[in-house]
Amino acid sequence: MTFVKANNPLSKSFDGLMNELFNELPATFGKTMREDVLGFPPVNIVEKNDFYHLQVSAPGFEKADFNVKLDDKILTVSAERKEEAKTETDKVIRKEFSAKSFKRTFTLDEKIDAANISAKYENGILHVGLPKKEEVKAATKDITIQ
Template identity: 45%
Template sequence: MTFVKFNQAPAVKSFGGLVEEIFNNAGFNKAWKDDFHTHDFYGAYPPVNITETKDAYQVDLLVPGLSKEDFKINLENKTLTISAEKVAESKDENQKQLRREFSFRSFKRSFTLNEQVDAEKIQAKYDNGVLKLQLAKKENVQDAAKVIVVE
């Protein structure tokens, strides 16, 4: 004889109970802690600000602790790729590491550029831990006015 068990609707929870479950759930806490609250997230994905003016786009990446020689910037098929790799520091055998809260990691960020960006006029500058890219816009070349006659 086979019994069929029907799924019952879950018990109704209060709003406070739902919020508590969401924020106290081990999976959520692990993802939040591991991905956002640690240096791993910001090391792998440095924060970026992008602004636009009438003449250009400004891309600023927060990447302290590097030198301008550490960056590699490429443009291929309308994809701008910014990356950096920092070689690990050598350890002095005469020193004992008591605490290490920061390290230098490589990163790679890519952005798809629109038709307005003039690839020949992209400039980059590294100053006070911020990599600043200036992406000049192409000059608007308007087609000559044209009158279309209805026949």
């Protein structure tokens, strides 16, 4: 499974420069930039014997905010949080919470059983299960000699 950049109108040379920049900076700085500036939530991908486990860190969202879609071999995980207009009588001194939307896409290979992909949102983490297809074993056949 590989990461595919989506909705990025920037040139490849700029992407290469940004990748080098983030790889050479301390991990925490790159992580902060990725989450805060670029809007990408961090993702862990774990391979097990019979499936891949995709974990998207997205605290503060509701289950209904997520959209997980498979289009051919492209898996898209997105979330949009709608901020309700509230009339509050309290004076807000500082507001750091914001409603950010995100979209991540991944290219799945032929090893994934697309019909059985599952998703669950729990404790701020979206868990996506990507089961592997059972390997087709070559059938043994005796051939008679004529």
